[in-house]
Amino acid sequence: MLDTSLPHQAKRIDPATGVREIAEFFGPEEPRTFGFTHLPSSRPVGGVVICSPLYAEFNRNYRREVLIARQLASLGVAVQRFHYRGHGNSQGGIHDATFDTMLDDALAAAQRLVDSAGVNNLAFFGTRFGGLVAASAATRFGKAPLVLWDPVLNHSQYLRDIYRAYRIQALKEGARSSESAEGMEEHLRRDGELDILGYTITRSLYEGVQDRSLDKEVGLSPRPLLVIRFGRDPRLERGISELVLRWQMAGFDVNHLSIGRQEAWWFTSGALVIQEALTEPVDLTVDWLMKTFDQRTELL
Amino acid sequence: MIKVSQVKDTAEIPVFFPAGGETLFGILTEPHDPIGAAAILLRGGGQGPCSERNQIDARLCRRLSEDGFHAFRFDYHGVGESTGAVERFRLDEPFEEDVEAAINWLRGRGIERFILIGGCFGARTALACAARVPGLEGLVLKALPVRDKEKDETGTWPLVPDRTVWQYASRAFRPHVVRALFSATKRRGYLRVFRAAWRARTESPEAKGDNPAPRWLSTALLSNVETALQRSIPILFVSGTKDPGFGDFDRAMSARLGEILQESGSLVDAETLAGRVGGADASLQQPVIDLIAEWLGHNEEVDHSNIHSPANLELRTFHA
Numbered sequence: 196m197l198d199t200s201l202p203h204q205a206k207r208i209d210p211a212t213g214v215r216e217i218a219e220f221f222g223p224e225e226p227r228t229f230g231f232t233h234l235p236s237s238r239p240v241g242g243v244v245i246c247s248p249l250y251a252e253f254n255r256n257y258r259r260e261v262l263i264a265r266q267l268a269s270l271g272v273a274v275q276r277f278h279y280r281g282h283g284n285s286q287g288g289i290h291d292a293t294f295d296t297m298l299d300d301a302l303a304a305a306q307r308l309v310d311s312a313g314v315n316n317l318a319f320f321g322t323r324f325g326g327l328v329a330a331s332a333a334t335r336f337g338k339a340p341l342v343l344w345d346p347v348l349n350h351s352q353y354l355r356d357i358y359r360a361y362r363i364q365a366l367k368e369g370a371r372s373s374e375s376a377e378g379m380e381e382h383l384r385r386d387g388e389l390d391i392l393g394y395t396i397t398r399s400l401y402e403g404v405q406d407r408s409l410d411k412e413v414g415l416s417p418r419p420l421l422v423i424r425f426g427r428d429p430r431l432e433r434g435i436s437e438l439v440l441r442w443q444m445a446g447f448d449v450n451h452l453s454i455g456r457q458e459a460w461w462f463t464s465g466a467l468v469i470q471e472a473l474t475e476p477v478d479l480t481v482d483w484l485m486k487t488f489d490q491r492t493e494l495l
Numbered sequence: 496m497i498k499v500s501q502v503k504d505t506a507e508i509p510v511f512f513p514a515g516g517e518t519l520f521g522i523l524t525e526p527h528d529p530i531g532a533a534a535i536l537l538r539g540g541g542q543g544p545c546s547e548r549n550q551i552d553a554r555l556c557r558r559l560s561e562d563g564f565h566a567f568r569f570d571y572h573g574v575g576e577s578t579g580a581v582e583r584f585r586l587d588e589p590f591e592e593d594v595e596a597a598i599n600w601l602r603g604r605g606i607e608r609f610i611l612i613g614g615c616f617g618a619r620t621a622l623a624c625a626a627r628v629p630g631l632e633g634l635v636l637k638a639l640p641v642r643d644k645e646k647d648e649t650g651t652w653p654l655v656p657d658r659t660v661w662q663y664a665s666r667a668f669r670p671h672v673v674r675a676l677f678s679a680t681k682r683r684g685y686l687r688v689f690r691a692a693w694r695a696r697t698e699s700p701e702a703k704g705d706n707p708a709p710r711w712l713s714t715a716l717l718s719n720v721e722t723a724l725q726r727s728i729p730i731l732f733v734s735g736t737k738d739p740g741f742g743d744f745d746r747a748m749s750a751r752l753g754e755i756l757q758e759s760g761s762l763v764d765a766e767t768l769a770g771r772v773g774g775a776d777a778s779l780q781q782p783v784i785d786l787i788a789e790w791l792g793h794n795e796e797v798d799h800s801n802i803h804s805p806a807n808l809e810l811r812t813f814h815a
Contacts, residue, residue: 203506203508203509204509205508205509205510205511205520206511207511207518209578216576218509218511218520218576219509220507220509229509231576251548253543254541254542254543254544254548255542255543257542257543257544257575258542258543258574258575261575261576278544278546281550282546282550283544283546283550283553284507284522284544284545284546284550284553286507289549289550388777390776390777390778392548392775393548393549393771393774393775393776393777393780394548394549394777395549395777
């Protein structure tokens, strides 16, 4: 029979920082969401909800999200991380995940953080596709600060990036890939899914995001905003620089930075896990969030 | 369409457990009707969570728990949610201590029989545990790398014997090669290749025929396989024809590794699938899950359409 003697939560306290970490499956009903709550040893000055990217980008960024959460918690900020349903350790199948369910999962994660940490001033942090989710969730929380790492601007840009990964992989394997980006999109529509490097891209997710864009999700209600781009060119790309300009004109307090290193989001090297250069965005983000929380506390 | 295992009659329990000075994170999937054995999944190198790419390991755990296994997936130290740091995954430095810590935690739950299921680096780690885990009853090795290093000083050895003298001569007289001879650096490079080819033809164990274990084939791996078989631990090898190390594995099966396995009789099964079994082929993920579940003694229907070979060791057939 099922052994119910173990708690369905795992907890640990970091001996150096006093940070409490709680791992659990949460949510009122199945499929349940898997997540981690990082609670500081003292009363939190604020809370951050981390919205992860998807597929290979999820794995690529994962450890950095863990480290950023631990660092923030050690400085007094409560953090909630979670896996979207159908992804990672959460329950549900890959076809269950749509943009709407991802947003629901992010909002449930935010509620989980409010309940467990007792904080009301939340910030949202999203990477790549997670930037769309974080932006959309942030609009439900007043002027909640927003951090975006290499955000996806819209569905066509995202599909282009996926297509590039697909072609590079074909090239590495010496295979001839004659499928165009349009052909790949048609394939996705026809078959309902697409296999890119062992990740299943689903039509349900793709179609659900066609009317979404970063511009729309961020909206025009001013909030503190940090945008970090990864790339060799220190200038922001045209699409994002236009958005930054628009946000500034709308009264947003925008900080935008470029990390002078291209991130191969779709290609994970098992060899080198943490490169020193990649800690730079973590430090910049932690500094910005701490300043933002300090300013908000002073205002209160 | 991908068939995703639903969590039926199982419970997933997150856990922290100690490993040396670190705290590792894992998820135990408990069966409704336990058979008293645990399948422990050992991931390859990488930074992501223990669910692995496309939830492969989460799906395998859920599937095995439906068959009565306790299924345990966890993050090595410095990876995913675990504490610590790791800079490199070296095939000749597997993480046995992490596996032992997981096993100790499971023993504390009253489980004494174990199956280790590993892919790539995880396969090497599983093999390395063969000598030191009491109660080990099976090994599943996916996309097993047979070298200790990706590139090393002996890296040219397996390549040189494949070319004839005529092929070398015709390559040597290509215009860009002749031009390059005017460069001292490139001349030294060509000299190194010539020496390696000469040694491979005259001095290598393969050339002498007295020891069929080529130098590039990991001796630790051979020793661990022998140890496992001496302990009568059944092994399932699952390989994909497009796995990065399949050529080496194939060659090793024709050399000392194949000999050891042939001597073991019915203890070993080897399955080769067309594609990549390390996870990079979504269409093979479910067949691999089904294959492992079937091999573990649960004779459920398996779709063999993707499987090139029934259990046998004649892998050279598929090399072409």
